């Protein structure tokens with residue numbers, strides 16, 4: 001089998017040959033047919049997350065060793081089953097749920113795999129889908145997606161469930177409330193498409209890119225604002241008649257989070273931070289109690305979230321995001337295009 005792997009943090013990926021692994025126990029060997037390139041892959045590739053103030057989370061210190069194969073938005077055909085694996089068909093294609101825990105701790109036993117402290121996440125902890133084969137530890141992580149293009153289904157494994165799970169955390173419960181989506185790239189666009197099925201209120205967007213604002217309006221946003229415009233907060237307050245009940249920050253920079261906080265209703269608003277861009281926010285603490293603010297983070301989503309998003313897409317309720325397929329050999333060019341902001345929708349590797 002071939003893997004496009006990180007051999008040195010931040011350096012070009014290299015494609016190397018390995019023996020194709022034999023699935024043991026409940027494992028399933030999957031022949032990768034599509035693998036989305038996620039923005040967080042840029043951070044993994046660089047080897048760190050920026051915490052601001054010169055501090056970083058180094059991926060190596062979390063226990064990830066090089067060479068390492070990224071890729072957590074995987075679709076593939078079941079090729080071979082371990083002796084204890086059942087419930088999936090050899091030859092059929094599935095989208096792989098990658099956010100997998102140890103399976104033994106209390107959190108995993110409860111089904112809260114995202115809270116596991118010893119994760120086995122495909123593409124961020126164990127070798128992922130920038131390869132022609134991947135090992136999935138159990139058939140239950142394979143979700144059928146008949147009726148959806150495989151390149152689109154792949155993006156639901158991260159981008160789709162990240163949007164879906166963040167929407168569920170906004171607390172928007174009434175049609176007179178407004179939800180603000182900050183940053184309408186891949187995940188933000190998925191959120192815009194999924195919002196009518198998750199929150200009853202109006203959805204508006206903010207993005208510095210006029211082309212993205214245009215596309216968001218065409219995709220159903222009730223209004224679009226340029227957060228770089230000094231009048232933007234006042235415009236949002238006027239448009240909403242007092243502010244947004246909630247905002248989701250899909251960028252995760254100090255400026256975008258601050259913009260979200262500034263656009264919230266005077267009291268009782270919620271800011272959900274999803275983006276991992278980096279750096280830090282200076283937040284006057286008295287504002288948390290005085291404005292009864294909720295500031296929370298959301299990270300990817302559960303296996304049930306993936307099934308829910310796939311069901312909605314199968315029912316024709318979610319427009320498919322634009323995808324561009326590229327061969328595995330173009331992985332470095334694809335990462336460079338993503339880093340430079342040259343990508344519309346999602347790039348998907350076809351190994």
Ligand SMILES: [Zn+2]
Pocket residue numbers: 038039040041072158159
């Ligand atoms: Zn991702």
Ligand SMILES: [Zn+2]
Pocket residue numbers: 101102103104105106107108116117118
């Ligand atoms: Zn666990």
